[in-house]
Amino acid sequence: MRISAMTISSSQDTRTDRLVKWAADLKYNDIPDDVVQRTKDFFLDTLGCAIAGSSHPAVSAMVRFAAQMGPSSGKSELIDGSQTLTTSPAFASLINAAASHVVEQDDLHNRSIMHPATVIFPAALAVSQDIGASGEDFITACVVGYEVGCRVGEYLGKSHYEKFHTTATGGVIGVAAAVAHLLKLDANQTLSAVGTAGTQAAGLWQFLMDATYSKQVHTAKACFDGIFAAYSARDGLLGPQDILEGPRAMGASLVPGETNPEAIDQNLGTDFAVVRSSFKWHASCRHTHPSVDALLNLMAKNKVAFDDIDSVLVPTYQAAINVLSLSGNGDTVHQSKFSMGFVLAIAAKKGQAMITDFTEADLKDVSLREFQNRVKMEFNSVIDSQFPERWQGTVIVTCKSGKSFTESVTFAKGDPELPLTRFEIEAKTHALAKYGGITDTSKVDSLIKRAWNLEHEMDVKGFVF
Amino acid sequence: MRISAMTISSSQDTRTDRLVKWAADLKYNDIPDDVVQRTKDFFLDTLGCAIAGSSHPAVSAMVRFAAQMGPSSGKSELIDGSQTLTTSPAFASLINAAASHVVEQDDLHNRSIMHPATVIFPAALAVSQDIGASGEDFITACVVGYEVGCRVGEYLGKSHYEKFHTTATGGVIGVAAAVAHLLKLDANQTLSAVGTAGTQAAGLWQFLMDATYSKQVHTAKACFDGIFAAYSARDGLLGPQDILEGPRAMGASLVPGETNPEAIDQNLGTDFAVVRSSFKWHASCRHTHPSVDALLNLMAKNKVAFDDIDSVLVPTYQAAINVLSLSGNGDTVHQSKFSMGFVLAIAAKKGQAMITDFTEADLKDVSLREFQNRVKMEFNSVIDSQFPERWQGTVIVTCKSGKSFTESVTFAKGDPELPLTRFEIEAKTHALAKYGGITDTSKVDSLIKRAWNLEHEMDVKGFVF
Numbered sequence: 001m002r003i004s005a006m007t008i009s010s011s012q013d014t015r016t017d018r019l020v021k022w023a024a025d026l027k028y029n030d031i032p033d034d035v036v037q038r039t040k041d042f043f044l045d046t047l048g049c050a051i052a053g054s055s056h057p058a059v060s061a062m063v064r065f066a067a068q069m070g071p072s073s074g075k076s077e078l079i080d081g082s083q084t085l086t087t088s089p090a091f092a093s094l095i096n097a098a099a100s101h102v103v104e105q106d107d108l109h110n111r112s113i114m115h116p117a118t119v120i121f122p123a124a125l126a127v128s129q130d131i132g133a134s135g136e137d138f139i140t141a142c143v144v145g146y147e148v149g150c151r152v153g154e155y156l157g158k159s160h161y162e163k164f165h166t167t168a169t170g171g172v173i174g175v176a177a178a179v180a181h182l183l184k185l186d187a188n189q190t191l192s193a194v195g196t197a198g199t200q201a202a203g204l205w206q207f208l209m210d211a212t213y214s215k216q217v218h219t220a221k222a223c224f225d226g227i228f229a230a231y232s233a234r235d236g237l238l239g240p241q242d243i244l245e246g247p248r249a250m251g252a253s254l255v256p257g258e259t260n261p262e263a264i265d266q267n268l269g270t271d272f273a274v275v276r277s278s279f280k281w282h283a284s285c286r287h288t289h290p291s292v293d294a295l296l297n298l299m300a301k302n303k304v305a306f307d308d309i310d311s312v313l314v315p316t317y318q319a320a321i322n323v324l325s326l327s328g329n330g331d332t333v334h335q336s337k338f339s340m341g342f343v344l345a346i347a348a349k350k351g352q353a354m355i356t357d358f359t360e361a362d363l364k365d366v367s368l369r370e371f372q373n374r375v376k377m378e379f380n381s382v383i384d385s386q387f388p389e390r391w392q393g394t395v396i397v398t399c400k401s402g403k404s405f406t407e408s409v410t411f412a413k414g415d416p417e418l419p420l421t422r423f424e425i426e427a428k429t430h431a432l433a434k435y436g437g438i439t440d441t442s443k444v445d446s447l448i449k450r451a452w453n454l455e456h457e458m459d460v461k462g463f464v465f
Numbered sequence: 466m467r468i469s470a471m472t473i474s475s476s477q478d479t480r481t482d483r484l485v486k487w488a489a490d491l492k493y494n495d496i497p498d499d500v501v502q503r504t505k506d507f508f509l510d511t512l513g514c515a516i517a518g519s520s521h522p523a524v525s526a527m528v529r530f531a532a533q534m535g536p537s538s539g540k541s542e543l544i545d546g547s548q549t550l551t552t553s554p555a556f557a558s559l560i561n562a563a564a565s566h567v568v569e570q571d572d573l574h575n576r577s578i579m580h581p582a583t584v585i586f587p588a589a590l591a592v593s594q595d596i597g598a599s600g601e602d603f604i605t606a607c608v609v610g611y612e613v614g615c616r617v618g619e620y621l622g623k624s625h626y627e628k629f630h631t632t633a634t635g636g637v638i639g640v641a642a643a644v645a646h647l648l649k650l651d652a653n654q655t656l657s658a659v660g661t662a663g664t665q666a667a668g669l670w671q672f673l674m675d676a677t678y679s680k681q682v683h684t685a686k687a688c689f690d691g692i693f694a695a696y697s698a699r700d701g702l703l704g705p706q707d708i709l710e711g712p713r714a715m716g717a718s719l720v721p722g723e724t725n726p727e728a729i730d731q732n733l734g735t736d737f738a739v740v741r742s743s744f745k746w747h748a749s750c751r752h753t754h755p756s757v758d759a760l761l762n763l764m765a766k767n768k769v770a771f772d773d774i775d776s777v778l779v780p781t782y783q784a785a786i787n788v789l790s791l792s793g794n795g796d797t798v799h800q801s802k803f804s805m806g807f808v809l810a811i812a813a814k815k816g817q818a819m820i821t822d823f824t825e826a827d828l829k830d831v832s833l834r835e836f837q838n839r840v841k842m843e844f845n846s847v848i849d850s851q852f853p854e855r856w857q858g859t860v861i862v863t864c865k866s867g868k869s870f871t872e873s874v875t876f877a878k879g880d881p882e883l884p885l886t887r888f889e890i891e892a893k894t895h896a897l898a899k900y901g902g903i904t905d906t907s908k909v910d911s912l913i914k915r916a917w918n919l920e921h922e923m924d925v926k927g928f929v930f
Binding site for chain 1 (some may be wrong): 487523525526527529530533535536537538553554555556620628629657658661663664665666667668669670671672673674677678679682686690691693696697698700701702703704705706708711712713715717718719721739749791829
């Protein structure tokens, strides 16, 4: 006796349906030019992040996993050109996604509190290489992935983020939608892809307690699992039809507090997640950025030097306090980027907090550690009430002289309202490549040139350092 | 600049530590004989389940996924011999785990409300084939996998099960531990494997609402993800050190109610999960089994026939009501196995509820549907208070004659207190193989013989129908 396949035709009109139909139908020509341009910005930004993070031991372990479990070669490439492996899209994206989330320089979609670039681009890139998709196809799929992933992240909301790494849980849905678009799945198949992605959604914050490597596992597996969801949906695997708002779905099971249902489908096609995402200029946890900007502004305006500062008070929102309280004093370089005190110490002392500003030597710098101990975060209900719509920063600095200064920023550098210029993005890419061991700057220039011309590229092969 | 690896040496003494150390240290000779024997019982039972479910479209989609994303051949085999694919252990176990969870005949660990066999055996089998492990090594790894997985499931408890499919979330931890044992990881590496498994733990019940295929995705991915966790831990990927009881770990994030911390490490080495697991004799959701047994007993004792019955009242525990309320009337064969009314109708009419008793034709049988509508479940606080330690069944039957009968069972057939005999297991295996299209019964006999001799096998290759 054999079991026959069943089919489901979606006759409901849920928010999930509407989001998925929009995603399945999106054409390149529907995408506004500023969205296309910003997509290219973030794509290049992600390539830089991937090369900078490619030697992390989590990435090396995944390269070895791919070599043991995957094919001996394939059409999908590792962004780190020093790896000889080519493989299938599921494994290539696993590795590239892990690599691009190591150095804390990838983008942020503010309202959902998730990092879309590190999951959407690796998955779409690897699948595009596998199927020979064009630059336009790739961009369209990435716009779909951002939109679906970030809307789901925003739907899941702040209380979800307290328990789960939304980059993973919203990310896997975004990946499934992006890959479904590349595979030209219809709306029903895309609904299955999204459903199967959602029932795999996972990612806990426990790794912050001991500086272990789950952050990279989360982005890597969001890619792998989302690709699994989309390919298997194409091949007949039915997924739950309302994985967002159904009675046993993500909202009901993964959100301890309130969801934001309207985020799923309001203003589809007019309010694009890509242009609501922000660049990371500093190399630390994004929750420190507004405070870093406020502190640097304060020091410049008032001619305050590192040694002048006695203490810093940082009124902030609850999510910042939660995440930044989990890494202790910051005993490793990675953990130190999750310490408000240490990050402000670095910024105050060095005048910036770029990737090269966080070193093993700094961890032992007594002046930084003393400064760190004189920084306190404090819950502020006004700032909290506006988060994550706005990521505001305020610092109150008391100088050894007794003088006190306060400075606030409404937007951080890199926010949608203050985006990086192309010049700054290129400079950041060169810095990330250098950090990643790339000495041939002409190679970087050539990738930059191709990225700016992405919509005219016949394929997306060879985006390799 | 390159990033250097860090190491973590576990100096704490958490329950997770103690469980993991026990797992890493377990030797074949430490395992009591009844545990070895029961492990072989469940292994054979799983082979039968896998062949019976191997033509499900979810399985076919995964075979295609493995062919596209995995290697073109490998040392790990598909239990369904009709598939020509051999592949790497991650993909072989993905497919075998999906197949073995299709027909609802795999085992149950009562206290954790999870199905260990369908995840532990496929993962341990595929990895054992890849590394050339012996029958003894395989059995030891399976005992480890059962123990760790079921203890985590029991720790997560009843309220977790309301939101999550514990077979997936406890399962991925069990798989990681079993595979870590096969790879001879030390306790610290095993702790990382378990941690990385736990941060991937996922699996929602939403699929029950529309009879989609996530149940198979959950078991499949528990295998894949657990293998990923163990292999990558061996290769240097550090995982969170207390993924069970840490402040942002599984207990804190995936359990809305109470956890059972003592389940993690009490009576390790004396109270084995394998012998606390029960066989499924009926082919329906395990929550229906006690009631089926009670009904069949009642009908036999009191000479009540199907046509005599006017109505059936089923006092039961909350988890049964929750799960069995999600599949509507049971419009598909799979859904019909999750309807208390329909399952009791089948049992009452056919005198049993075996795999061949649930057919498309039965879905349209008016007498079954009418009987189904006259079955009501009712919450019973006494039965609920003892669940899941005991899965009790009570039915109150009112006959058309006006007579009323009540019957209760403390244990269901197949429970640890009423296990199947080897004769019954063999008969069940033959039935499952026949259902799976195997006509050569000598092939089945030969697999049965090898399974009973498992501890003396030099390797575990060729367990293929």
